[in-house]
Structures are given as C-alpha cells and as structure tokens.
Amino acid sequence: MALTDELERLRALRADGTLSDDEFVRAKARLLDGEGTPPAVAAVNRLRRSRGDRWLAGVCGGIGVITGVESWVWRLVFAALALFGGTGVLLYVLLWIFVPDE
Numbered sequence: 001m002a003l004t005d006e007l008e009r010l011r012a013l014r015a016d017g018t019l020s021d022d023e024f025v026r027a028k029a030r031l032l033d034g035e036g037t038p039p040a041v042a043a044v045n046r047l048r049r050s051r052g053d054r055w056l057a058g059v060c061g062g063i064g065v066i067t068g069v070e071s072w073v074w075r076l077v078f079a080a081l082a083l084f085g086g087t088g089v090l091l092y093v094l095l096w097i098f099v100p101d102e
Contacts, residue, residue, distance in 0.1 A: 048102045057096040
C-alpha cells in the first residue's frame with residue numbers, strides 16, 4: 001500500500017473516532033519514519049554500491065555494509081557462484097545495474 005493510501009486510511013480512522021488525535025499523531029509519525037517497514041525491506045532500501053570499498057563496481061562493499069559481513073567474503077561468494085553456470089556474474093551485473101551508487 002502506498003504512503004498516501006496509508007495516510008488517508010489513518011485520517012479516515014481519526015474521522016470515524018477509532019483513533020484519538022494523540023494516536024493519530026503517533027501512527028502518522030511511525031508511518032513517516034518508516035517504523036512499520038520490515039527490517040529486510042529497510043535493509044534492501046538502504047543498499048548502495050560502495051565508493052570506498054570497491055574492486056569493480058562496489059557491489060560487494062555495499063552488501064558488506066548492510067549485512068555486517070566483510071566485503072571479501074561477498075567477493076568469494078560471487079566468485080564461487082560464477083563457477084556454477086555464471087550465476088555469480090549475472091547476479092553481480094544485475095546488482096551493478098540496479099543498485100544506486102552511494
């Protein structure tokens with residue numbers, strides 16, 4: 001559901017008397033701060049290619065920042081996946097294309 005739809009739903013609940021003004025303000029703040037977003041979705045939204053820790057495009061450095069795992073481990077994972085039919089190369093290229101730079 002889009003943010004505008006969620007805000008409209010909150011306004012309707014307040015107009016119906018289901019939410020008090022205080023509850024409405026707290027729910028709106030939570031919604032705008034993104035607290036209702038699941039952690040996995042929030043992590044994906046924060047994913048950026050690294051400018052400082054990069055060998056090729058910074059994909060592994062960016063994933064390392066998000067996951068807390070060293071970037072060399074991710075480089076090994078992509079290299080190992082590259083040996084299995086080029087999956088690692090394909091995945092790396094797709095991330096290079098679709099993940100924005102820092």
